[in-house]
Amino acid sequence: MIDARRGVLYPARMPEFHRIAPPSAAVDLVQWFWIPQWDIDPGRTSRQHVVSYPALNLVVEPRGIELVGASTVATYRDLIGRGWAVGAMLKPAAVAALTDEPSALRDASRAFDAPDLHRDVVRAMRDGGERGRGRAVAVFSEWLIARVGALSPAARDANRAAELLMTDAEVIRDEDAATRLSVSVRTMQRLTRRYVGLSPAAMIRRRRLQEAVQRVRDHPDTDLATLAADLGYADHAHLTNDFRTVLGFTPSSYRADSGTASTL
Template identity: 30%
Template structure:
C-alpha cells in the first residue's frame, strides 16, 4: 500500500525540476514494523546528464540501500545539520526507510548521538552483515515490493525492544511539525511537562539533535512549502508567524539550509 503524500514533500527542493528527473514513491511498512517505521521511500531516476538534487534534512533517521566505497550496503543516515545533496547520473534507484523520529534507538541499542551527522553501514553498528540484502535491493530488475520485503527481512534479524519513551518523544516531534505556533523549544518542554534541560537530554539520546533545532527545522519546512505554492509570499509576515525575530533572521536561517535566500528560492522553485 502506498503512503499518502505529506508535508514532508516540501523537503524536496526545486520540485518542478526534480519531477523531470526523479520519481518518488512511498510505501507503508508491514504491520510488524509500523510502530517503528514511518514509511519506505523509493527514488528512481533517469538522468542523461548528472543532476544534483537537494533535500532539507528532517529530524528522523533513514536507512538506505546505496553504494558505499563502491559496494552495496545498507547505510544509516543519522540526523544531520548539513545540507543533503546527491548527484544522480544515468539510470538507477534507491530504497530508503524513514524511521519514526525517536524509534531508531530501539534498533541501534544506543544513544542516537553516536550516529548523529554520520553515514555509516548498518552492519558496522548493529546486526548481521548488510551487503547481501543491499545487493538484492540494488539489482536492476528488482520491483518496489521486492525491495521492501528484502529490507524488512534484514531488519527482522536485529533484536528490537519496545521503548515507551520513544513514543512520547515521537508525539512531541509530531506536535512540532503540525503546530506552526510552536516556535520555541521552551514551548515543547512545557507541552511535555519537562524542564528544557531534561527535554534536551532526551532529544540528544533519542534523536541525536536538540529540540531547538527540531522546532526551527519544521518552521523552515513551512517556509519552503510556502515557496512551493506558486503565489507571492509575504516573507516578513511569514517570518513573524514562524517565530523568527524578523525577515533577516528567516533569510539567514533559510539560506544556511537551502543555499539561497527564500525570495530567490521562490523565484527559482
C-alpha cells in the same frame, strides 16, 4: 501527519521517486520508506537538493548500506547513470537498535553492516516496478522489527516528542513541547539527543525552515514578512538569515529559481 512532500527543494528535478507508508507492524519504527530510481543519460548529472527531516535514515543501495544521521544543513547528491536506493526514514524508537550515539552521526553517515538486509532488498528490487518496491519495503520492515524488538517506554516517549516537534506549528520553543508532553525541558532534551542526536530547538528550526521553503515554492505570491510572522520568526530578516545560513540563498532568490529545469 507529517507532510511527505516537504524537504525537496526542487521537485521538478527529481527522477522517479516513491514514498511508501510502512506496514502496520512497523509504524512505530518508520515514518515512511523512500525509493528513488534513476536512469540519467550518459554525460549528464541530476543534482538533487534536500532539506532533510531531523531524523536518521537507513539506506540500502546496490553497493551497500549507510546509516545517515540527522542533518542540520542543506545537502545534495549528484545522480549519474542508472541506480536506485531504498531508504527508511526512521522514527526515534528504531534508532537505539542501530547506534549508541546518534549525535556522532549529525551531518554525517557511516557504512552499516547488515548483509541479510542488503541481500533481501537487492533481490526484491530486481523484480522491478511496484511489485519490487513493495517487496523491498516488506523485507526491510521485517528486518527492522526483528532488529529493534520490543519498544521501551522511553523509545515511545521519544516518538511522541519527535512527532510534536516536527508537526505542531504552535511549538516554537523547547518549553512549548515539554508542556504539551507533560515532561520537564531537561527530559525533552535528553530524549531527542538520545534518539535523534539533535536538540529540540534544532528540530524546531528545521521544521520551520522546511515549512518556509514549501510555502515560498508552492505559493510564489506569499508575502515574506507575513510568512515569517506565521512561522514564529522574529521578523523578515530572521527568516532571510535562516535561509541564507542553511541553504546559501535568500527566500526571494529561491522563489525565482524554484521552477527551473530538471538537471544541472
